Amino acid sequence: MDTTLADPSRTLLPPTPPVPASSLPLATAGLRLGPTLGEGGLGVIQLAHQDLLGRDVAVKRLKRGSTTDALARLLHEARMMGCLEHPNVPPVHAVGVDPEGTPVLVMKRVDGDVWRPGGDLEDDVRVLIAVTDALLHAHERGVVHRDLKPANVMRGAHGVVYLVDWGAAWPAGDTAEVAGTPAFMAPEMYAVGPAAPSMDTWARSFSRASSASDFEPHPPTPTR
Known part of the structure:
Protein backbone atom coordinates (compact mmCIF):
# COMPACT_ATOMS: atom_id res chain seq x y z
CA MET A 1 0.00 0.00 0.00
CA ASP A 2 1.32 3.43 -0.98
CA THR A 3 1.43 5.64 2.13
CA THR A 4 3.27 8.62 0.64
CA LEU A 5 0.05 10.66 0.55
CA ALA A 6 -1.20 9.59 3.98
CA ASP A 7 -0.15 12.85 5.65
CA PRO A 8 -1.75 15.80 3.79
CA SER A 9 0.53 18.31 5.53
CA ARG A 10 3.77 16.69 4.37
CA THR A 11 5.56 18.16 1.38
CA LEU A 12 6.56 15.60 -1.23
CA LEU A 13 9.66 16.39 -3.28
CA PRO A 14 10.47 15.40 -6.86
CA PRO A 15 13.50 13.25 -7.71
CA THR A 16 16.36 14.97 -9.52
CA PRO A 17 19.59 13.75 -11.16
CA PRO A 18 22.65 13.22 -8.91
CA VAL A 19 25.41 15.85 -8.78
CA PRO A 20 28.82 15.35 -7.08
CA ALA A 21 29.49 17.70 -4.15
CA SER A 22 33.16 17.77 -5.15
CA SER A 23 32.24 19.91 -8.15
CA LEU A 24 30.76 22.70 -6.03
CA PRO A 25 32.62 25.89 -5.00
CA LEU A 26 33.03 27.19 -1.45
CA ALA A 27 29.89 29.22 -0.71
CA THR A 28 30.36 30.25 2.91
CA ALA A 29 33.51 32.38 2.70
CA GLY A 30 33.10 35.40 4.97
CA LEU A 31 30.08 33.97 6.77
CA ARG A 32 29.76 33.40 10.51
CA LEU A 33 27.13 30.76 11.18
CA GLY A 34 24.67 31.45 13.97
CA PRO A 35 21.66 29.72 15.51
CA THR A 36 19.29 27.38 13.71
CA LEU A 37 16.19 29.12 12.36
CA GLY A 38 14.29 26.05 11.25
CA GLU A 39 14.49 22.50 9.98
CA GLY A 40 12.95 20.75 7.01
CA GLY A 41 13.09 17.46 5.18
CA LEU A 42 16.32 18.28 3.36
CA GLY A 43 18.27 20.04 6.08
CA VAL A 44 18.47 22.89 8.55
CA ILE A 45 18.32 26.63 7.98
CA GLN A 46 20.79 28.68 9.97
CA LEU A 47 21.23 32.36 10.53
CA ALA A 48 24.61 33.64 9.34
CA HIS A 49 26.30 37.03 9.29
CA GLN A 50 28.24 38.26 6.27
CA ASP A 51 30.91 40.47 7.79
CA LEU A 52 32.11 42.15 4.59
CA LEU A 53 28.63 43.39 3.68
CA GLY A 54 27.38 43.74 7.24
CA ARG A 55 24.20 41.77 6.71
CA ASP A 56 22.46 38.66 7.93
CA VAL A 57 21.65 35.84 5.52
CA ALA A 58 19.97 32.45 5.73
CA VAL A 59 21.96 29.29 5.03
CA LYS A 60 20.22 26.03 4.20
CA ARG A 61 22.60 23.16 5.02
CA LEU A 62 21.99 19.54 4.14
CA LYS A 63 21.88 17.16 7.07
CA ARG A 64 24.96 15.06 7.74
CA GLY A 65 24.89 11.84 5.80
CA SER A 66 22.51 13.23 3.18
CA THR A 67 22.28 11.30 -0.07
CA THR A 68 23.36 12.44 -3.51
CA ASP A 69 19.68 12.80 -4.32
CA ALA A 70 19.29 15.32 -1.48
CA LEU A 71 22.15 17.35 -2.96
CA ALA A 72 20.47 17.31 -6.35
CA ARG A 73 17.26 18.56 -4.77
CA LEU A 74 19.10 21.43 -3.08
CA LEU A 75 20.74 22.44 -6.36
CA HIS A 76 17.40 22.16 -8.13
CA GLU A 77 15.82 24.55 -5.62
CA ALA A 78 18.72 26.97 -6.09
CA ARG A 79 18.29 26.89 -9.87
CA MET A 80 14.54 27.47 -9.68
CA MET A 81 14.95 30.44 -7.32
CA GLY A 82 18.03 31.73 -9.11
CA CYS A 83 16.20 32.32 -12.39
CA LEU A 84 13.63 34.57 -10.69
CA GLU A 85 14.03 38.29 -10.02
CA HIS A 86 11.02 39.53 -8.11
CA PRO A 87 10.55 41.56 -4.90
CA ASN A 88 8.32 38.83 -3.43
CA VAL A 89 10.80 36.00 -4.03
CA PRO A 90 13.86 35.76 -1.73
CA PRO A 91 17.03 36.08 -3.84
CA VAL A 92 19.73 33.40 -3.84
CA HIS A 93 23.20 34.70 -2.94
CA ALA A 94 25.28 31.55 -3.45
CA VAL A 95 25.19 27.77 -3.66
CA GLY A 96 28.06 25.39 -2.97
CA VAL A 97 29.67 23.80 0.08
CA ASP A 98 30.96 24.90 3.49
CA PRO A 99 34.55 24.22 4.66
CA GLU A 100 33.47 20.75 5.85
CA GLY A 101 32.15 19.88 2.41
CA THR A 102 28.49 20.10 3.40
CA PRO A 103 26.30 21.43 0.55
CA VAL A 104 24.68 24.78 1.35
CA LEU A 105 22.31 27.29 -0.20
CA VAL A 106 22.85 30.92 0.86
CA MET A 107 19.87 33.22 0.43
CA LYS A 108 18.17 36.31 1.79
CA ARG A 109 17.09 36.03 5.38
CA VAL A 110 13.37 36.75 5.69
CA ASP A 111 13.03 38.16 9.20
CA GLY A 112 9.31 37.83 9.82
Whole structure:
Protein backbone atom coordinates (compact mmCIF):
# COMPACT_ATOMS: atom_id res chain seq x y z
CA MET A 1 0.00 0.00 0.00
CA ASP A 2 1.32 3.43 -0.98
CA THR A 3 1.43 5.64 2.13
CA THR A 4 3.27 8.62 0.64
CA LEU A 5 0.05 10.66 0.55
CA ALA A 6 -1.20 9.59 3.98
CA ASP A 7 -0.15 12.85 5.65
CA PRO A 8 -1.75 15.80 3.79
CA SER A 9 0.53 18.31 5.53
CA ARG A 10 3.77 16.69 4.37
CA THR A 11 5.56 18.16 1.38
CA LEU A 12 6.56 15.60 -1.23
CA LEU A 13 9.66 16.39 -3.28
CA PRO A 14 10.47 15.40 -6.86
CA PRO A 15 13.50 13.25 -7.71
CA THR A 16 16.36 14.97 -9.52
CA PRO A 17 19.59 13.75 -11.16
CA PRO A 18 22.65 13.22 -8.91
CA VAL A 19 25.41 15.85 -8.78
CA PRO A 20 28.82 15.35 -7.08
CA ALA A 21 29.49 17.70 -4.15
CA SER A 22 33.16 17.77 -5.15
CA SER A 23 32.24 19.91 -8.15
CA LEU A 24 30.76 22.70 -6.03
CA PRO A 25 32.62 25.89 -5.00
CA LEU A 26 33.03 27.19 -1.45
CA ALA A 27 29.89 29.22 -0.71
CA THR A 28 30.36 30.25 2.91
CA ALA A 29 33.51 32.38 2.70
CA GLY A 30 33.10 35.40 4.97
CA LEU A 31 30.08 33.97 6.77
CA ARG A 32 29.76 33.40 10.51
CA LEU A 33 27.13 30.76 11.18
CA GLY A 34 24.67 31.45 13.97
CA PRO A 35 21.66 29.72 15.51
CA THR A 36 19.29 27.38 13.71
CA LEU A 37 16.19 29.12 12.36
CA GLY A 38 14.29 26.05 11.25
CA GLU A 39 14.49 22.50 9.98
CA GLY A 40 12.95 20.75 7.01
CA GLY A 41 13.09 17.46 5.18
CA LEU A 42 16.32 18.28 3.36
CA GLY A 43 18.27 20.04 6.08
CA VAL A 44 18.47 22.89 8.55
CA ILE A 45 18.32 26.63 7.98
CA GLN A 46 20.79 28.68 9.97
CA LEU A 47 21.23 32.36 10.53
CA ALA A 48 24.61 33.64 9.34
CA HIS A 49 26.30 37.03 9.29
CA GLN A 50 28.24 38.26 6.27
CA ASP A 51 30.91 40.47 7.79
CA LEU A 52 32.11 42.15 4.59
CA LEU A 53 28.63 43.39 3.68
CA GLY A 54 27.38 43.74 7.24
CA ARG A 55 24.20 41.77 6.71
CA ASP A 56 22.46 38.66 7.93
CA VAL A 57 21.65 35.84 5.52
CA ALA A 58 19.97 32.45 5.73
CA VAL A 59 21.96 29.29 5.03
CA LYS A 60 20.22 26.03 4.20
CA ARG A 61 22.60 23.16 5.02
CA LEU A 62 21.99 19.54 4.14
CA LYS A 63 21.88 17.16 7.07
CA ARG A 64 24.96 15.06 7.74
CA GLY A 65 24.89 11.84 5.80
CA SER A 66 22.51 13.23 3.18
CA THR A 67 22.28 11.30 -0.07
CA THR A 68 23.36 12.44 -3.51
CA ASP A 69 19.68 12.80 -4.32
CA ALA A 70 19.29 15.32 -1.48
CA LEU A 71 22.15 17.35 -2.96
CA ALA A 72 20.47 17.31 -6.35
CA ARG A 73 17.26 18.56 -4.77
CA LEU A 74 19.10 21.43 -3.08
CA LEU A 75 20.74 22.44 -6.36
CA HIS A 76 17.40 22.16 -8.13
CA GLU A 77 15.82 24.55 -5.62
CA ALA A 78 18.72 26.97 -6.09
CA ARG A 79 18.29 26.89 -9.87
CA MET A 80 14.54 27.47 -9.68
CA MET A 81 14.95 30.44 -7.32
CA GLY A 82 18.03 31.73 -9.11
CA CYS A 83 16.20 32.32 -12.39
CA LEU A 84 13.63 34.57 -10.69
CA GLU A 85 14.03 38.29 -10.02
CA HIS A 86 11.02 39.53 -8.11
CA PRO A 87 10.55 41.56 -4.90
CA ASN A 88 8.32 38.83 -3.43
CA VAL A 89 10.80 36.00 -4.03
CA PRO A 90 13.86 35.76 -1.73
CA PRO A 91 17.03 36.08 -3.84
CA VAL A 92 19.73 33.40 -3.84
CA HIS A 93 23.20 34.70 -2.94
CA ALA A 94 25.28 31.55 -3.45
CA VAL A 95 25.19 27.77 -3.66
CA GLY A 96 28.06 25.39 -2.97
CA VAL A 97 29.67 23.80 0.08
CA ASP A 98 30.96 24.90 3.49
CA PRO A 99 34.55 24.22 4.66
CA GLU A 100 33.47 20.75 5.85
CA GLY A 101 32.15 19.88 2.41
CA THR A 102 28.49 20.10 3.40
CA PRO A 103 26.30 21.43 0.55
CA VAL A 104 24.68 24.78 1.35
CA LEU A 105 22.31 27.29 -0.20
CA VAL A 106 22.85 30.92 0.86
CA MET A 107 19.87 33.22 0.43
CA LYS A 108 18.17 36.31 1.79
CA ARG A 109 17.09 36.03 5.38
CA VAL A 110 13.37 36.75 5.69
CA ASP A 111 13.03 38.16 9.20
CA GLY A 112 9.31 37.83 9.82
CA ASP A 113 6.38 35.54 10.41
CA VAL A 114 4.53 32.87 8.45
CA TRP A 115 1.26 34.13 7.01
CA ARG A 116 -1.76 32.98 8.97
CA PRO A 117 -4.88 33.67 6.91
CA GLY A 118 -8.26 34.37 8.41
CA GLY A 119 -7.43 37.56 10.28
CA ASP A 120 -7.94 40.99 8.75
CA LEU A 121 -9.54 40.50 5.32
CA GLU A 122 -7.85 43.52 3.74
CA ASP A 123 -4.49 42.25 4.91
CA ASP A 124 -5.20 38.77 3.52
CA VAL A 125 -6.13 40.31 0.16
CA ARG A 126 -2.88 42.30 0.12
CA VAL A 127 -0.89 39.13 0.82
CA LEU A 128 -2.70 37.20 -1.92
CA ILE A 129 -2.08 39.99 -4.43
CA ALA A 130 1.66 39.86 -3.68
CA VAL A 131 1.70 36.06 -3.94
CA THR A 132 -0.19 36.20 -7.23
CA ASP A 133 2.29 38.74 -8.59
CA ALA A 134 5.20 36.47 -7.63
CA LEU A 135 3.51 33.47 -9.25
CA LEU A 136 2.82 35.39 -12.47
CA HIS A 137 6.50 36.31 -12.65
CA ALA A 138 7.53 32.70 -12.06
CA HIS A 139 5.12 31.46 -14.71
CA GLU A 140 6.47 34.01 -17.18
CA ARG A 141 9.93 32.57 -16.50
CA GLY A 142 8.58 29.06 -17.03
CA VAL A 143 8.63 28.00 -13.36
CA VAL A 144 5.73 26.38 -11.47
CA HIS A 145 5.99 26.59 -7.66
CA ARG A 146 3.86 23.47 -7.00
CA ASP A 147 3.82 23.89 -3.21
CA LEU A 148 1.85 27.06 -2.58
CA LYS A 149 0.26 27.12 0.88
CA PRO A 150 0.04 29.64 3.74
CA ALA A 151 3.03 28.04 5.49
CA ASN A 152 5.20 28.97 2.48
CA VAL A 153 4.20 32.63 2.58
CA MET A 154 6.10 34.94 4.93
CA ARG A 155 5.88 38.59 5.82
CA GLY A 156 9.25 40.18 6.35
CA ALA A 157 10.46 43.61 7.35
CA HIS A 158 8.24 46.56 6.37
CA GLY A 159 5.41 44.14 5.59
CA VAL A 160 7.02 42.76 2.43
CA VAL A 161 5.45 39.44 1.43
CA TYR A 162 7.69 36.57 0.32
CA LEU A 163 6.81 33.31 -1.40
CA VAL A 164 9.35 30.82 -0.04
CA ASP A 165 10.34 27.14 -0.29
CA TRP A 166 10.87 26.51 -4.00
CA GLY A 167 12.12 22.97 -3.47
CA ALA A 168 9.17 21.41 -5.31
CA ALA A 169 9.24 23.93 -8.18
CA TRP A 170 9.49 22.56 -11.70
CA PRO A 171 9.90 23.91 -15.26
CA ALA A 172 6.49 24.39 -16.85
CA GLY A 173 5.73 21.72 -19.41
CA ASP A 174 8.39 19.30 -18.17
CA THR A 175 7.29 15.91 -16.87
CA ALA A 176 7.27 16.02 -13.08
CA GLU A 177 6.91 13.38 -10.40
CA VAL A 178 4.34 13.69 -7.62
CA ALA A 179 5.31 16.66 -5.42
CA GLY A 180 3.75 19.24 -3.15
CA THR A 181 1.58 19.23 -0.04
CA PRO A 182 -1.45 16.95 -0.56
CA ALA A 183 -3.91 19.28 1.18
CA PHE A 184 -3.20 21.93 -1.47
CA MET A 185 -2.42 19.77 -4.51
CA ALA A 186 -4.49 19.96 -7.69
CA PRO A 187 -5.95 16.57 -8.76
CA GLU A 188 -3.55 16.26 -11.71
CA MET A 189 -0.57 16.50 -9.35
CA TYR A 190 -1.28 13.06 -7.94
CA ALA A 191 0.11 11.46 -11.10
CA VAL A 192 3.28 11.89 -13.14
CA GLY A 193 2.71 14.54 -15.79
CA PRO A 194 3.73 17.96 -17.09
CA ALA A 195 3.99 20.81 -14.58
CA ALA A 196 1.48 23.59 -15.32
CA PRO A 197 0.69 27.04 -13.88
CA SER A 198 -2.86 25.83 -13.21
CA MET A 199 -1.41 23.79 -10.33
CA ASP A 200 -0.47 27.02 -8.56
CA THR A 201 -3.85 28.55 -9.39
CA TRP A 202 -5.58 25.64 -7.66
CA ALA A 203 -3.44 26.01 -4.53
CA ARG A 204 -3.94 29.78 -4.49
CA SER A 205 -7.70 29.27 -4.59
CA PHE A 206 -7.53 27.01 -1.55
CA SER A 207 -5.35 29.56 0.25
CA ARG A 208 -7.85 32.29 -0.58
CA ALA A 209 -10.75 30.19 0.71
CA SER A 210 -8.95 29.50 3.97
CA SER A 211 -8.28 33.22 4.40
CA ALA A 212 -11.97 34.09 4.09
CA SER A 213 -13.40 31.50 6.49
CA ASP A 214 -12.62 28.55 8.72
CA PHE A 215 -12.33 26.42 5.58
CA GLU A 216 -9.73 23.67 5.87
CA PRO A 217 -8.50 22.16 2.58
CA HIS A 218 -8.50 18.42 2.15
CA PRO A 219 -6.67 16.43 -0.50
CA PRO A 220 -8.86 15.27 -3.38
CA THR A 221 -9.22 11.56 -3.98
CA PRO A 222 -6.55 10.61 -6.56
CA THR A 223 -7.89 9.09 -9.75
CA ARG A 224 -6.69 5.63 -10.64
